[in-house]
Amino acid sequence: MANLKQQFGARLKLLRTQKGITQESLAAQTDLTIESISNIERGIFGPRFGNLEKIAAVLNVEVKLLFDF
Amino acid sequence: MANLKQQFGARLKLLRTQKGITQESLAAQTDLTIESISNIERGIFGPRFGNLEKIAAVLNVEVKLLFDF
DNA sequence: TAGCAAACCAAGTAGAACTTCGTTTTTAGC
DNA sequence: GCTAAAAACGAAGTTCTACTTGGTTTGCTA
Numbered sequence: 001m002a003n004l005k006q007q008f009g010a011r012l013k014l015l016r017t018q019k020g021i022t023q024e025s026l027a028a029q030t031d032l033t034i035e036s037i038s039n040i041e042r043g044i045f046g047p048r049f050g051n052l053e054k055i056a057a058v059l060n061v062e063v064k065l066l067f068d069f
Numbered sequence: 070m071a072n073l074k075q076q077f078g079a080r081l082k083l084l085r086t087q088k089g090i091t092q093e094s095l096a097a098q099t100d101l102t103i104e105s106i107s108n109i110e111r112g113i114f115g116p117r118f119g120n121l122e123k124i125a126a127v128l129n130v131e132v133k134l135l136f137d138f
Numbered sequence: 139t140a141g142c143a144a145a146c147c148a149a150g151t152a153g154a155a156c157t158t159c160g161t162t163t164t165t166a167g168c
Numbered sequence: 169g170c171t172a173a174a175a176a177c178g179a180a181g182t183t184c185t186a187c188t189t190g191g192t193t194t195g196c197t198a
Contacts, residue, residue: 004122004132023175036156038175045155046118048185053073063073067133092144105187107144114186117154145194156183163176168169 006043007069013041015059015066030054075112076138082110084128084135099123 016026023037030037030051040047047055056063085095092106099106099120109116116124125132 005118008118022173024173033157034175035158035177038177039156042176046121048155049074049077049115050185051155052115062136064133064136067131067136091142093142102188103144104146104189107146108187111145117186119154120186140198141196142198143194143196146192148191149189151188152186154184154186156181158181159179161177163174165174166172168171 003043005040005046008046008066009041009043011066011069012055015061016041019059021059026055026058029058072112074109074115077115077135078110078112080135080138081124084130085110088128090128095124095127098127 016023023034023041026032027034027037031054032051039045052063052066056066059066085092092103092110095101096103096106100123101120108114121132121135125135128135
């Protein structure tokens with residue numbers, strides 16, 4: 001796979017769906033929009049550190065797991 | 070330790086010094102300034118995804134290792 | 139002393155993250 | 169095949185913060 005944003009996005013999508021969480025739910029709990037979550041999962045852009053922290057918290061995983069590919 | 074930026078910064082500093090690389094050298098190889106590297110290591114701010122990728126490449130480690138704490 | 143590495147601070151800039159609005163596609167259940 | 173929910177997708181605008189610039193200061197060590 002091409003770049004880090006894309007790898008991260010795919011990993012996020014996998015972990016999110018495995019937990020049965022919708023983009024809408026993740027967006028609400030991280031104070032982001034659905035579009036931003038969608039953009040992150042598609043590798044359009046990567047989240048800032050603050051949001052990276054929030055995302056990991058909602059998924060209840062360590063941040064490094066989001067980079068485990 | 071407080072937040073993700075600080076944890077990341079401390080981890081980066083550890084890995085960098087272990088490899089005997091100076092901030093100046095890391096800055097040059099990542100097209101960042103010394104001040105930016107210093108700010109990242111002190112947890113003032115976290116790097117963007119593109120720079121995160123460059124940093125890991127220079128240190129010759131996987132990105133997840135930078136979050137292994 | 140001299141020189142290098144790094145901390146530190148304030149102020150400005152650039153650009154990517156993020157939003158908003160709207161449309162289209164995919165997926166899953168009935 | 170119909171419906172609705174979930175998500176992809178695009179364009180254009182805004183906001184935030186990563187990053188820079190310039191300078192001073194501290195700590196180390198030869």
